[in-house]
Amino acid sequence: MQRDAGNEIPILELWGRLVVPLQGDITDTQMEALQERVLRRVRARAPSGLVLDATGVWMMDSHLCAVMGRLASAARLMGTRPVLSGLSPTIVMTLQTMGIELTSVETTVSLEAALELLGVWPDEDDDEEETDDER
């Protein structure tokens, strides 16, 4: 358990939405800890959405899938809309072959699409926005 302390999965806050960038090989302990931390943050910050971004995940088995589904359901129960983004083709095909369905959570093709679904829209006038950001 101590071993995982150093590689805690970050929870980011972007425009009032929580974003969890999942990376690489996720251990059961990391995922359990994450579940609790995310729900605490949801409670404290009342975000208008929660994105679990799986773009960087290389493997997802039935257990990780179940924990992810539970986390999403719990967030929804607390009043925050959960979205799972960026599942890789190989993960999706493997889960499908296994007969595992992830129906408890909305999915999007990318992190960007997830944020758009949660109502974050890029400024139409890109140039102006960039100059705003730089200030």
Add this chain to the structure above:
Amino acid sequence: MSELERALTVLLDRYMPAILAQSVKRRALAAVGVAEGQLRDEHLPTLRRQLESGIRLFVDAGAQSGLMAEIDALCSGRVASAEAAVVPVRVEADIVEARGRARELMMALGGGAFPTQRAATVASELARNIVAYAGEGVLELIPRPERPLLTIVARDQGPGIADVEAILEGRYRSKTGLGMGLRGVQRLAARFELSTSARGTRVEADLAI
């Protein structure tokens, strides 16, 4: 560029004009998803198949088998990692180790992204079942390059799996999501055998490439 990549370049150059050799190598690397200069030993078996299609196009028919034999010699000298592995499984870190080894071995056998994912997932499911239900056991990962496939055997002396027929027929739905794992393994495997009793469980699964 690695020593390996240089050796491969020199080899290809001997059989075809340099510009074709470079093109064959580049196409094969791109198909495997490896950037130029990043070639490593574990990519070789997959790369071999990609190189072969290029070689069939550009190398004189009589010389093709000689070149492939030289590439095989390069591969066999390198891929010593495709040896059977026995992973003791007791704690959570062993699950990570088991799926990592399955992944490496499948790649060493020349498996692409999907077979590699299947092998890692099967190893993960079987190792987790051991940790969760048996407490202790082993996972054997046996590469069979002659078939080619990867055999994964999970053995434990736990209390056995109750209602295994219901699990495998999908009639069983546990609240924790377990049970889905074993059925998933069965569906991912090209061959699946399970024997379970009060004295332990043995699962054997062949993963195709």
